[in-house]
Amino acid sequence: MNTTASLVESIKTTNTIGKFGKLVSFHGTYVSATGVDARIGDLCYIYKKNKAENIRSEVVGFDKDNIILMPFDTMTGLMPGDRVERINNNTKYIYSDRLIGRVIDALGEPLDSLGDISSIGKGPWKTPGPINPFERKRIDTIANTGIPIIDGLLTLGKGQRVGIFSGSGVGKTTLINQLLSASDTEVNVIALIGERGREVTEFIECILGKEGLSKSVVIVASAEQPPLCRVYAAHTAAKIAEYFSYQGKDVLLTIDSITRLAMAQREIGLARGEPPSVKGYTPSCYSILPNLIEKSGAFKTRGTITAYYTVLIEGDDMSDPVADYMRGILDGHIVLDRDIAAQGKYPAVNIQESVSRAKGALINDAEKSILMLIYKYHSLFHESKSMIDIGAYKEGENVELDKAIYIEGRINDLFYTGKSLDRNTVMDELSNIISSANQRKSS
Numbered sequence: 001m002n003t004t005a006s007l008v009e010s011i012k013t014t015n016t017i018g019k020f021g022k023l024v025s026f027h028g029t030y031v032s033a034t035g036v037d038a039r040i041g042d043l044c045y046i047y048k049k050n051k052a053e054n055i056r057s058e059v060v061g062f063d064k065d066n067i068i069l070m071p072f073d074t075m076t077g078l079m080p081g082d083r084v085e086r087i088n089n090n091t092k093y094i095y096s097d098r099l100i101g102r103v104i105d106a107l108g109e110p111l112d113s114l115g116d117i118s119s120i121g122k123g124p125w126k127t128p129g130p131i132n133p134f135e136r137k138r139i140d141t142i143a144n145t146g147i148p149i150i151d152g153l154l155t156l157g158k159g160q161r162v163g164i165f166s167g168s169g170v171g172k173t174t175l176i177n178q179l180l181s182a183s184d185t186e187v188n189v190i191a192l193i194g195e196r197g198r199e200v201t202e203f204i205e206c207i208l209g210k211e212g213l214s215k216s217v218v219i220v221a222s223a224e225q226p227p228l229c230r231v232y233a234a235h236t237a238a239k240i241a242e243y244f245s246y247q248g249k250d251v252l253l254t255i256d257s258i259t260r261l262a263m264a265q266r267e268i269g270l271a272r273g274e275p276p277s278v279k280g281y282t283p284s285c286y287s288i289l290p291n292l293i294e295k296s297g298a299f300k301t302r303g304t305i306t307a308y309y310t311v312l313i314e315g316d317d318m319s320d321p322v323a324d325y326m327r328g329i330l331d332g333h334i335v336l337d338r339d340i341a342a343q344g345k346y347p348a349v350n351i352q353e354s355v356s357r358a359k360g361a362l363i364n365d366a367e368k369s370i371l372m373l374i375y376k377y378h379s380l381f382h383e384s385k386s387m388i389d390i391g392a393y394k395e396g397e398n399v400e401l402d403k404a405i406y407i408e409g410r411i412n413d414l415f416y417t418g419k420s421l422d423r424n425t426v427m428d429e430l431s432n433i434i435s436s437a438n439q440r441k442s443s
């Protein structure tokens with residue numbers, strides 16, 4: 001073929017239609033564009049007229065011939081007719097061991113002052129698809145936390161996915177930070193989603209500190225960022241955790257908070273016309289959660305991903321739809337109680353409401369017997385608590401209730417004084433409490 005013929009052929013076969021489109025409408029959290037040949041999930045640039053800036057956005061839906069775009073940046077300065085271009089879907093995610101020690105945004109751009117992330121070298125690592133259930137293994141190794149109420153009563157395992165549930169200001173973030181500090185995993189992947197900017201700085205400088213950061217990757221999408229950033233941040237964190245687990249490392253993934261992630265997804269879902277249900281949550285708010293959570297776990301051929309997620313219970317209402325859904329898909333939940341926190345008892349774990357589904361396989365029979373008695377007497381104490389509180393019960397009237405009152409006092413001292421103890425000490429102490437209670441009965 002001569003040159004002219006070859007040029008004619010390439011003109012015929014080149015897709016020149018639909019590469020650029022233009023903005024036609026603005027709807028608060030999203031914009032619509034026409035004339036762009038793009039699919040759901042594609043990334044686009046919106047070029048501001050007469051400005052050298054562009055806005056990154058993602059196609060989240062379409063309406064007739066118009067695509068619906070949600071931005072990763074603020075939309076100030078956009079105007080009708082701004083050009084929209086689909087770009088190759090090569091996001092800037094970097095998967096490299098050198099991510100450790102870095103603070104990045106939802107798209108993998110650095111937020112710290114340690115230089116361009118791309119300079120650490122691209123790790124063209126393709127995220128595997130859904131995990132074959134046979135690749136998973138049973139959770140068989142205890143994850144010590146140093147927190148007596150958790151190690152003693154709940155006993156968490158490596159690869160377990162645990163939610164920390166409470167209303168606002170009851171101690172979720174403080175507890176997740178304690179769990180992070182106590183962790184002996186090789187890498188921590190920490191996603192801060194929808195947090196106040198002040199909390200992000202405080203967390204990195206005061207709580208994590210240089211030592212903590214030296215084995216962590218922090219992904220931040222704070223409250224003022226667009227919903228798409230908050231959703232991407234969670235997925236970026238889960239993928240980075242997955243990457244390190246494929247390097248054979250035991251990873252701790254923390255996401256604070258899942259509720260703010262669901263709220264961000266609600267904004268996206270409503271923008272693309274999904275039907276709202278309870279509290280306005282749309283179907284995709286629920287469907288993204290198992291996708292995210294299933295990336296963690298214990299695996300046969302790679303390292304574990306132990307995950308802690310905070311879940312806000314709006315208005316302290318335990319039937320909150322996101323909290324309710326999360327409880328069903330996790331391997332355990334730690335419920336923090338405002339009444340316990342109000343008495344200055346921290347971490348304000350509600351013993352009766354909290355559950356670890358991996359515990360049965362992690363503790364021995366002797367420990368099971370002790371815990372059965374602790375739960376039995378704790379429950380008996382709470383059944384009679386209102387009577388005890390008003391002074392209607394007198395010591396000596398009921399041997400079992402006397403034991404329950406004694407045990408409750410001792411476990412309060414063990415669990416709610418903020419001391420860090422190793423698990424063996426806690427289990428020995430629980431065993432002593434039961435023996436002492438029995439001796440009191442017989443004396």
Ligand SMILES: Nc1ncnc2c1ncn2[C@@H]1O[C@H](COP(=O)(O)OP(=O)(O)OP(=O)(O)O)[C@@H](O)[C@H]1O
Pocket residue numbers: 166167168169170171172173174175312346347418
């Ligand atoms: N272990 C603890 N020891 C002492 N004080 C605590 C502890 N946990 C929480 N608090 C107190 O409770 C306050 C709120 O804690 P935190 O920010 O962890 O709650 P939260 O449930 O994450 O709140 P939000 O839902 O608003 O993010 C803290 O500022 C502190 O005063």
